[in-house]
Amino acid sequence: MATEQRIIRIATRESQLAMWQANYIADRLRETTSLFDVALVPVSTIGDRDRTEPLREMGGQGVFTREVQRVVLENHADIAVHSLKDLPTGPIPGLSLAGIPERAPRFDAMILPEDSQVRTFDDLPAGSRIGTGSPRRQSQLLSSRRDLELLEIRGNLDTRLKKLDTGEYDAIILAEAGLRRLGLEQRISFLLTPPLMLPAVGQAALGIECREDDQEVIELLHQISHAQTKIEVTAERACMFTLQAGCHAPVGVLCQQDQEGLKLDAVALSPDGKARFDVSVTGDPASPAELGAEVAKQLIEQGASKYL
Numbered sequence: 001m002a003t004e005q006r007i008i009r010i011a012t013r014e015s016q017l018a019m020w021q022a023n024y025i026a027d028r029l030r031e032t033t034s035l036f037d038v039a040l041v042p043v044s045t046i047g048d049r050d051r052t053e054p055l056r057e058m059g060g061q062g063v064f065t066r067e068v069q070r071v072v073l074e075n076h077a078d079i080a081v082h083s084l085k086d087l088p089t090g091p092i093p094g095l096s097l098a099g100i101p102e103r104a105p106r107f108d109a110m111i112l113p114e115d116s117q118v119r120t121f122d123d124l125p126a127g128s129r130i131g132t133g134s135p136r137r138q139s140q141l142l143s144s145r146r147d148l149e150l151l152e153i154r155g156n157l158d159t160r161l162k163k164l165d166t167g168e169y170d171a172i173i174l175a176e177a178g179l180r181r182l183g184l185e186q187r188i189s190f191l192l193t194p195p196l197m198l199p200a201v202g203q204a205a206l207g208i209e210c211r212e213d214d215q216e217v218i219e220l221l222h223q224i225s226h227a228q229t230k231i232e233v234t235a236e237r238a239c240m241f242t243l244q245a246g247c248h249a250p251v252g253v254l255c256q257q258d259q260e261g262l263k264l265d266a267v268a269l270s271p272d273g274k275a276r277f278d279v280s281v282t283g284d285p286a287s288p289a290e291l292g293a294e295v296a297k298q299l300i301e302q303g304a305s306k307y308l
């Protein structure tokens, strides 16, 4: 008689992007093992239910992740799949962030109406209305172009693209990774790359949590993890944790391996972009958390705390 197969239950938000990500992880797990079956457990979060308030005013950190985590803690699911950039950096008692799969392309993208002739950031007409509620994106754009008008925008990717197409904005900014995952990359007019724009902590990476005592699932999540991505996001998240800054702070980071070692660039800005603090440190790839803490320490020494 066949023994009963354990089903790995995957808790996820219900947005199109979250469901894509959860299905992607389900496929990776199925490729890794035939010992388990997988099933999705959709969860609605306050971040999804309230589409009107600017995100940073909605109880801030964890509005997209807290309820998904609770479902796992209460054993109604076994793993939680998050966009790592939405996951607060502090540890959650009872949960282990055991899965960090390979990161997708991590930069931000500018989207213009389909008939626009504008091809570069510098070509944007003076006073262009740019839709983004992210203080990180707003402050970095204002740091190079004081003339731009930054406007709040909410909603999932489809909703935001519709708001652009109906003329509410001259351009909007979205992460390249999310657009690619939903097959919308043809809407990208151009990428916003460093030094103009540093991405968010963990941007384009996924974070998968499970209960800290679920050794079977922890091992499975290690098998679908990617060593280099894990090193990079460990440095980035340690920097944000030491800064005591959340995902809505005006902070951008970029962690990359080069010939000299593991390099972490970070920028913190005032909301209007007039003040900015830049730090770049190269460290030992074997100690990414120390590198992140060192970069945070230097930002604080420069006076960045005032804006965090």
Ligand SMILES: NCc1[nH]cc(CCC(=O)O)c1CC(=O)O
Binding pocket: 083, 084, 085, 086, 173, 174, 175, 176, 177, 178, 202, 203, 204, 205
């Ligand atoms: N805060 C929303 C969010 N969280 C994750 C992504 C998709 C990209 C990613 O995984 O970094 C997005 C959308 C966006 O910023 O455009």
